[in-house]
Ligand SMILES: Nc1ncnc2c1ncn2[C@@H]1O[C@H](COP(=O)(O)OP(=O)(O)O)[C@@H](O)[C@H]1O
């Protein structure tokens with residue numbers, strides 16, 4: 001459960017008075033998520049999500065996140081909508097944290113995605129990439145390759161307390177990715193954290209996408225790689241090529257990948273695995289005292305990294321380079 005900052009009923013009632021969404025009926029901290037503090041808020045006007053932005057969110061990035069949700073919704077993507085206050089502001093401060101109120105999105109996330117879910121996710125991600133075109137604000141990916149070494153340094157000597165030999169594996173992988181990270185691939189707005197807990201389904205169909213707080217401008221195929229990791233591995237650590245094929249086919253039904261993107265997928269997938277291995281490692285070693293949060297297992301991503309290191313080509317994910325848009 002992620003609630004790092006407590007909110008009082010009195011404080012929230014006072015804050016709600018700035019909006020035109022009724023008065024407080026009830027609220028509680030949400031038992032999912034790891035980054036920010038989220039509250040489900042019932043008012044006499046409806047149901048909303050209140051997010052208090054925590055440590056990894058730079059307040060100067062908030063206009064990007066808020067504007068992006070508005071831009072994507074205008075482009076037909078089902079995502080939360082920032083609620084404006086009476087004075088037109090969408091960003092406020094509560095309990096000393098920057099915060100925003102967004103609309104509640106109906107639907108449920110799937111714990112064990114099926115191949116059909118993976119296909120729908122691939123399609124939705126490609127639509128998101130297309131809808132992101134033309135968004136006026138940009139945000140560099142602070143958690144791309146140049147951000148990984150500082151994370152590794154934060155974990156430092158404690159790395160091997162999590163798993164013997166982990167530091168050496170990370171050091172080797174990091175050096176290789178820093179030297180050979182793909183540069184000249186199609187780029188645009190990516191979600192960058194489109195895990196199963198951030199996609200909602202209703203009646204077997206993908207109904208919406210949430211949690212845009214890692215969104216940024218980066219390689220579109222990197223987002224695909226993040227999702228191959230997050231959606232297509234089984235609980236026992238095995239990659240499920242049927243799910244990989246479905247995800248990639250869903251994506252390509254909307255936006256065919258270029259040959260260079262397909263060829264880069266194994267390296268992008270290694271980078272995506274290292275990124276989540278590192279953030280999970282740092283979080284695992286630094287759980288804030290008193291916070292209601294369940295840190296995620298870094299070693300899940302060590303296994304995924306090892307899988308990608310053994311991959312020959314994108315064919316192992318269920319795609320052939322010849323199937324690219326420019327083939
Ligand atoms: N707009 C929304 N509509 C419905 N539920 C939401 C919404 N935003 C967040 N949630 C719920 O809150 C949980 C945590 O939100 P998330 O944005 O993933 O948090 P974090 O950024 O801390 O990881 C989600 O898994 C979901 O259950």
Ligand SMILES: N[C@@H](CCOP(=O)(O)O)C(=O)O
Pocket residue numbers: 032033034035193195197198211276279280296
């Ligand atoms: N998806 C990341 C952690 C970020 O949490 P989220 O709740 O915002 O998806 C991970 O699994 O490491």
